[in-house]
Every structure is written in C-alpha cells, then in structure tokens.
Amino acid sequence: xxxxxxxxxxxxxxxxxxxxxxxxxxxxxxxxxxxxxxxxxxxxxxxxxxxxxxxxxxxxxxxxxxxxxxxxxxxxxxxxxxxxxxxxxxxxxxxxxxxxxxxxxxxxxxxxxxxxxxxxxxxxxxxxxxxxxxxxxxxxxxxxxxxxxxxxxxxxxxxxxxxxxxxxxxxxxxxxxxxxxxxxxxxxxxxxxxxxxxxxxxxxxxxxxxxxxxxxxxxxxxxxxx
Amino acid sequence: xxxxxxxxxxxxxxxxxxxxxxxxxxxxxxxxxxxxxxxxxxxxxxxxxxxxxxxxxxxxxxxxxxxxxxxxxxxxxxxxxxxxxxxxxxxxxxxxxxxxxxxxxxxxxxxxxxxxxxxxxxxxxxxxxxxxxxxxxxxxxxxxxxxxxxxxxxxxxxxxxxxxxxxxxxxxxxxxxxxxxxxxxxxxxxxxxxxxxxxxxxxxxxxxxxxxxxxxxxxxxxxxxx
Numbered sequence: 001x002x003x004x005x006x007x008x009x010x011x012x013x014x015x016x017x018x019x020x021x022x023x024x025x026x027x028x029x030x031x032x033x034x035x036x037x038x039x040x041x042x043x044x045x046x047x048x049x050x051x052x053x054x055x056x057x058x059x060x061x062x063x064x065x066x067x068x069x070x071x072x073x074x075x076x077x078x079x080x081x082x083x084x085x086x087x088x089x090x091x092x093x094x095x096x097x098x099x100x101x102x103x104x105x106x107x108x109x110x111x112x113x114x115x116x117x118x119x120x121x122x123x124x125x126x127x128x129x130x131x132x133x134x135x136x137x138x139x140x141x142x143x144x145x146x147x148x149x150x151x152x153x154x155x156x157x158x159x160x161x162x163x164x165x166x167x168x169x170x171x172x173x174x175x176x177x178x179x180x181x182x183x184x185x186x187x188x189x190x191x192x193x194x195x196x197x198x199x200x201x202x203x204x205x206x207x208x209x210x211x212x213x214x215x216x217x218x219x220x221x222x223x224x225x226x
Numbered sequence: 227x228x229x230x231x232x233x234x235x236x237x238x239x240x241x242x243x244x245x246x247x248x249x250x251x252x253x254x255x256x257x258x259x260x261x262x263x264x265x266x267x268x269x270x271x272x273x274x275x276x277x278x279x280x281x282x283x284x285x286x287x288x289x290x291x292x293x294x295x296x297x298x299x300x301x302x303x304x305x306x307x308x309x310x311x312x313x314x315x316x317x318x319x320x321x322x323x324x325x326x327x328x329x330x331x332x333x334x335x336x337x338x339x340x341x342x343x344x345x346x347x348x349x350x351x352x353x354x355x356x357x358x359x360x361x362x363x364x365x366x367x368x369x370x371x372x373x374x375x376x377x378x379x380x381x382x383x384x385x386x387x388x389x390x391x392x393x394x395x396x397x398x399x400x401x402x403x404x405x406x407x408x409x410x411x412x413x414x415x416x417x418x419x420x421x422x423x424x425x426x427x428x429x430x431x432x433x434x435x436x437x438x439x440x441x442x443x444x445x446x447x448x449x450x451x452x
Contacts (some may be wrong), residue, residue: 115426117348122432123338162451165433192436200341200433206348206426207391210418211450220452224437225388226445 004029004072006065006087008036010047011104011148012078016060018152019076022183027061029068029091036062065090074100074176075137081107081126082119085133097136100173102180103127103198104143104151106205115209118202127167127198138173141198142166142181145208147218154185154221162223163188167197190224230255230298232291232313234262236273237330237374238304242286243279244378245302248409253287255294255317262288291316300326300402301363307333307352308345311359323362326399328406329353329424330369330377332431341435344428353393353424364399367424368392368407371434373444380411380447388449389414393423416450 001024005016008030020026030036039049047053054060061068069075069091079087084105088096107126109119120126127141142164143151154160164186168174174191181189192200204222212218227250231242234256246252256262256276265275273279280286287294295301295317305313310331314322333352335345346352353367368390369377380386390412394400400417407415418426430448438444 112349122343122347122429158451162449190437190440192433192440197436200436203348203429203432206429207418210423210426211416214416214418215450215452217452220450223388223449223451224441225384225447225449226441226443 001025001073002071003027003074003076004068004091005076005078006068006091007078007080008050008062009078009080010043010045011151012076013050013053014148014152015076015078015104017057018184020057020060026059027063027068027072029063029065029087031065031087031090033062033064066092066095069095072099074102074180077101077103077105077130079105081105082109084126084130088130088134093134093136096134098138100138100140100176101130101134102143102177103130103139103141106144106202108205115206118205121203122199125196125198125202127195127202131169131195138168138170139195140166140168140170140173140177141195141201142177145201145204146221149219150221152184157219157221158223160185160187162221163190165190165192165201167192167195167201169194188224227251227299228297229300229302230294230317231302231304232294232317233304233306234276234288235304235306236269236271237377238302239276239279240374240378241302241304241330243283244410246283246286252285253289253294253298255289255291255313257291257313257316259288259290292318292321295321298325300328300406303327303329303331303356305331307331308335310352310356314356314360319360319362322360324364326364326366326402327356327360328369328403329356329365329367332370332428334431341432344431347429348425351422351424351428353421353428357395357421364394364396365421366392366394366396366399366403367421367427368403371427371430372447375445376447378410383445383447384449386411386413388447389416391416391418391427393418393421393427395420414450
C-alpha cells in the first residue's frame with residue numbers, strides 16, 4: 001500500500017518505519033525538507049535527528065506536505081496537534097478527498113508546562129476539527145493513547161495484551177485501519193463509535209503523561225481489563 | 227475505623243457495604259434521610275431503592291450530612307459531583323478539618339446527554355476545588371475511574387490484575403487510603419502525585435463510559451500494562 005505519513009517527528013518516523021517493515025511504500029511529508037534534513041542534534045527528548053534515523057530506512061521518501069500527498073492510498077496524520085490542520089491544508093484538500101486518514105495526533109498545548117493541557121477538549125476534539133475541515137476525507141482516530149514505539153510494536157508491552165481504541169464515522173475506513181492495526185500485532189481493538197468519540201481518547205493524554213512520569217518510562221499502555 | 231460515606235447513591239452504598247464487610251463502623255450521610263428511606267423504586271440504572279439495599283446492612287447508619295460527619299476517622303465523598311461541595315459544606319468544615327477525605331466523585335454534567343461532559347476540566351478538577359474549599363481537609367482522589375462494584379471488589383475483574391490511581395497533597399493521607407485500597411484487594415496502586423493530578427483521572431470518565439457502551443457492561447477497569 002502507498003502510505004503518506006504527515007509529520008517527521010518521533011511518532012511519524014516510528015509509524016513510517018513500522019509500515020515500511022511491513023512492506024508498504026512510504027513517503028514522509030514535512031513542512032520544510034531541507035530544514036528537516038539539516039538538523040543534526042537529537043530532539044529535546046533524546047530522539048536522533050531525522051537524517052540519522054533515515055539512514056536505517058533508505059527506501060522511505062521525504063517530501064514537502066503537498067508533494068508527499070499526491071497519490072497515497074492511506075494518509076497518517078502524525079503532525080503536532082497544534083499544526084495538524086495547517087499541515088493537512090498544505091497536503092491539499094483535493095489530495096485528501098475520499099482518502100482514509102489515520103489521525104494519531106493529540107491537541108497538546110504546552111503554555112502551562114508539563115503535563116500539557118488540551119487546546120480542544122471534552123465538547124469537541126481535534127479529530128472532529130479535522131473531519132469538519134476536510135469533510136471529504138475519511139478520518140479515523142486511533143493509536144493516540146500511547147507512545148510511538150508501542151503503536152507499531154504492541155508485542156513490546158506485556159506480550160501485546162493491551163488495548164487500542166478507534167473512532168470514526170466511516171465504517172469502511174475503520175476496517176482499513178483495523179486491518180493495519182492487526183498487521184502491527186494488535187489484538188484488542190475497541191471501536192468506540194463515530195469521530196466524536198475521539199474526545200475520550202484525546203482526553204487520555206494527561207493520565208498517560210502522568211503515568212509515564214510515575215513509572216519513569218513511556219513504554220506502557222492502557223488495557224481494558226475485563 | 228469509623229467511616230462516614232457521604233452520598234447514598236450506588237457508589238456510596240457499594241463503598242459503605244464493602245467497608246462494613248471489612249469490619250469498619252459505617253454511617254452513610256444523605257441530604258434528606260426521610261426522602262432517601264421513602265424511595266421504593268429502583269433508580270434509572272436499575273439499582274434497588276436505598277431501603278431495599280439497606281436490609282442487607284442493618285449495622286450501617288443513615289444520617290443527615292451534618293450528623294453523619296461528627297466523629298468519623300475517615301470520610302468518603304461519594305456524592306454526585308455537581309453537589310459535592312454543597313454536601314461537604316453541610317457535613318461541616320469543622321467536622322472535616324484535619325480528616326482524610328477519600329474523594330471518588332467526578333464532575334459530571336449531563337446537559338448534553340450521554341456521555342456526560344465535565345463541568346471542570348483539564349486546567350482544574352473537582353478534587354482541587356474540594357481541596358481549595360476545605361483547605362484543612364486532607365483530600366485524596368482515588369477509585370473515580372471505575373464503577374462501584376469494582377472499587378470494593380477488584381478481584382471481580384481479571385482476578386484483580388488492573389490499576390487504581392491516587393492523587394493528593396498529603397503523603398500520610400495517601401498512606402491511609404493506600405492501606406484501605408490494599409484491604410479491598412488492590413495490588414497495582416499508582417501514585418500520580420499531588421491533588422492537581424486528579425485532573426487526569428477525572429478526564430478518564432469519558433473513555434470509561436464509551437468503553438462501557440462498547441462492551442455492554444460497566445464491569446471492567448483500566449490496567450496499565452507494562
């Protein structure tokens with residue numbers, strides 16, 4: 001499958017790498033290709049610069065949002081939440097029309113420090129904002145309740161015995177995403193309903209970041225024990 | 227231990243019953259004793275009327291908030307979130323001074339239907355509002371991320387292999403609550419930090435209620451798989 005991953009940060013790369021390992025044809029979209037490639041220092045959480053990471057994935061392309069988005073079968077939004085709608089607009093409404101968009105972003109707002117607040121919350125969600133801004137795109141929210149490594153390698157935590165949630169208005173699009181999740185090794189995939197239910201998973205950001213602090217590692221996930 | 231449980235609804239009764247089963251001396255506080263005893267119909271979720279439930283717990287007292295609160299060692303706030311501060315005010319600031327208050331409430335707001343929204347959220351929490359209104363009370367938020375049955379009988383779900391979170395500013399008060407949770411059978415008790423971290427657990431209400439709808443049962447809980 002031809003997949004365009006929008007966002008060259010940690011989540012975007014991890015998803016791109018995971019999808020490439022499964023044999024998909026991946027292009028990463030970024031705002032400014034040169035700036036992304038020129039960075040050499042690790043980011044503030046210690047992840048290597050893009051160019052360093054990319055050495056292990058020579059087949060993954062890097063392109064400006066608009067060019068990366070021309071002919072993909074599936075899009076992934078892994079941009080920072082505050083810039084997601086602008087990035088998707090650069091990718092192009094027409095390019096995204098009719099396509100499935102797996103949205104893994106969260107509406108983080110860091111002005112008050114850590115843990116971040118949400119710039120949209122409870123009575124609306126970033127998933128809904130994206131769906132409203134791109135009404136012809138089939139938005140599916142998933143994987144936004146965990147760190148990148150866990151998204152693509154669920155078996156790395158408790159032998160994969162934990163949960164992922166999906167939200168979206170388009171049943172066929174949710175089937176595409178469910179198949180993708182299954183190919184990553186996900187077993188407990190909980191369909192919450194329409195895109196409005198993304199409010200609930202976006203609101204889990206705060207507990208996830210506090211648990212991360214408490215445990216001293218981001219490598220964990222929520223399981224619905226029953 | 228002498229425990230006053232404020233709130234005669236489902237969560238309050240379940241906690242009262244669970245604590246009585248452990249040998250504690252329990253009084254339930256309610257706004258209007260006569261009205262609580264006069265009800266005969268099950269509530270809207272099918273729980274039996276108070277008087278029917280109380281037949282199984284003849285040793286549990288029922289009293290107005292103020293009288294229930296005179297000499298307890300521990301208080302539990304299991305009132306509806308929208309009425310919690312008023313109920314605690316009736317219980318009496320002086321009665322609550324210096325005492326540990328286990329707060330299991332959530333700031334639910336039902337004007338938009340189901341799932342409810344939160345009347346305080348993200349940048350503040352009901353736990354903090356209570357702590358600010360009763361500065362001499364040692365507020366510990368816990369057990370607000372699950373249904374009543376699971377609070378007192380964690381073993382009823384996945385043999386107890388799931389998680390409970392605690393938030394509070396007073397370390398000794400958190401130890402009291404931790405001991406109580408342990409006596410219910412809780413094993414994975416995750417201390418998130420100060421009362422401010424109650425924001426995170428209160429924000430889990432929405433995902434919990436959506437999962438309840440998706441699974442068709444409230445009998446489940448979050449586990450931090452790691």
